[in-house]
Amino acid sequence: MVLTPQRELIIQELRSARDHPTAEELYQRLKARLPRISLATVYRNLETMSRAGLIRKIEAAGSQRRFDGSPCPHLHMRCVSCGRVMDAPLELLEIPSGLPKEIQGHLVVGHTMEILVICTSCNKGVPPKSKAQEVKGDGLEGKQN
Amino acid sequence: MVLTPQRELIIQELRSARDHPTAEELYQRLKARLPRISLATVYRNLETMSRAGLIRKIEAAGSQRRFDGSPCPHLHMRCVSCGRVMDAPLELLEIPSGLPKEIQGHLVVGHTMEILVICTSCNKGVPPKSKAQEVKGDGLEGKQN
DNA sequence: CTCAGTGCAAACGATTTGCAGGGCC
DNA sequence: GGCCCTGCAAATCGTTTGCACTGAG
Numbered sequence: 001m002v003l004t005p006q007r008e009l010i011i012q013e014l015r016s017a018r019d020h021p022t023a024e025e026l027y028q029r030l031k032a033r034l035p036r037i038s039l040a041t042v043y044r045n046l047e048t049m050s051r052a053g054l055i056r057k058i059e060a061a062g063s064q065r066r067f068d069g070s071p072c073p074h075l076h077m078r079c080v081s082c083g084r085v086m087d088a089p090l091e092l093l094e095i096p097s098g099l100p101k102e103i104q105g106h107l108v109v110g111h112t113m114e115i116l117v118i119c120t121s122c123n124k125g126v127p128p129k130s131k132a133q134e135v136k137g138d139g140l141e142g143k144q145n
Numbered sequence: 146m147v148l149t150p151q152r153e154l155i156i157q158e159l160r161s162a163r164d165h166p167t168a169e170e171l172y173q174r175l176k177a178r179l180p181r182i183s184l185a186t187v188y189r190n191l192e193t194m195s196r197a198g199l200i201r202k203i204e205a206a207g208s209q210r211r212f213d214g215s216p217c218p219h220l221h222m223r224c225v226s227c228g229r230v231m232d233a234p235l236e237l238l239e240i241p242s243g244l245p246k247e248i249q250g251h252l253v254v255g256h257t258m259e260i261l262v263i264c265t266s267c268n269k270g271v272p273p274k275s276k277a278q279e280v281k282g283d284g285l286e287g288k289q290n
Numbered sequence: 291c292t293c294a295g296t297g298c299a300a301a302c303g304a305t306t307t308g309c310a311g312g313g314c315c
Numbered sequence: 316g317g318c319c320c321t322g323c324a325a326a327t328c329g330t331t332t333g334c335a336c337t338g339a340g
Contacts, residue, residue, distance in 0.1 A: 002320070004321080022304090023305080036321095036322070038321070038322045038323065040307085040321085041322070044321090045320095059207075060206055061257055063329095063330090065305085077248060077251060080254060086249075086251070088248060089248065089249070099260065103222060103233060103260070104231075104234070106224070106231070106264045106265055106268070107262055107263040107268055108261070109261050109263055111258060111260045112257070112258065113256060113258040114258075116253070116255040116257065117252055118254055120249075120250040123251070147294065147339090149295065151295080151296075168329080169329080182297085183296070183297045183298065184330090185296085185297070185298075185330090185331075189296085189331085190295090192331095208304090208328080210329080210330085291340100293338105293339095295336105295337090295338090295339105296335105296336080296338100297334105297336090298334090299333090300333080301332070302329100302331070302332085303328105303329095304330105306326080306328090307325085307326070308324090308326085309323090310321105310323095311320105312320085312321080313320090314317105314318090314320105315316105315317095315318095
């Protein structure tokens with residue numbers, strides 16, 4: 001795989017991004033530095049590079065895919081209110097480790113997990129014990145950003 | 146909320162479906178019994194009914210949304226090869242229970258989790274110890290069915 | 291009469307693809 | 316010259332919406 005300027009920029013931008021941008025967000029940021037880059041190129045390269053293991057697609061709920069500059073797996077927290085995705089502290093990674101190798105004949109190859117949160121900025125002014133408790137599996141549909 | 150024939154059928158079909166169909170799949174099945182039903186109605190009612198707590202949207206990876214006739218939460222297994230979604234045995238539900246109430250200031254409101262498998266039918270003839278081990282977070286993109 | 295619910299077609303947003311260059315070994 | 320990669324525009328896919336219509340209260 002050739003390291004084109006576009007690819008270099010994409011990795012750079014993705015690695016240095018503290019958040020986990022969508023293709024579109026990434027595209028917007030890249031345009032500042034490479035105005036003629038196209039969204040299709042961003043998509044194509046995100047795909048290629050995640051296939052190559054250079055970056056990771058974040059496979060999780062939400063209507064827009066997000067990407068992660070770090071190739072090594074770690075847990076994410078998603079804000080159910082604004083859709084932002086953040087890295088979770090490493091200690092939490094070990095939580096679901098007791099999975100059997102096989103369940104009802106189906107070969108277990110892994111798992112996905114995501115912690116749902118209301119992030120600090122969405123949580124502004126909300127008293128510590130409020131509603132928004134019964135989210136979990138609903139209310140996190142398509143709202144990104 | 147009115148219990149229209151369409152809604153009745155949707156719940157019925159969903160409750161009796163062993164799998165967790167997408168809106169489109171459900172629509173195909175419903176057409177057999179109610180030929181003039183429209184896909185929009187299916188989508189609309191799935192939305193309404195999941196809001197009402199009668200059914201559940203499965204919020205998880207994959208490009209197509211799936212629905213679950215059971216209103217009570219439980220763990221799912223997704224086949225990374227064919228996209229099929231199955232219920233996991235209940236015992237597994239307790240696995241990720243040790244989440245703190247708050248992480249780095251973000252209020253924890255829940256989590257999502259999904260077990261990735263290669264289902265029995267996709268696994269036909271594959272010797273027990275094969276490749277397909279390093280999937281996890283890739284390869285489960287858009288292939289449903 | 292009103293109003294919730296419907297079917298249809300069109301709109302939509304995210305992603306993918308076809309195609310005509312362009313640059314590099 | 317062949318090939319990989321790009322930009323652009325158009326296509327596609329899942330889902331949502333606008334609208335006119337219907338049927339029950």
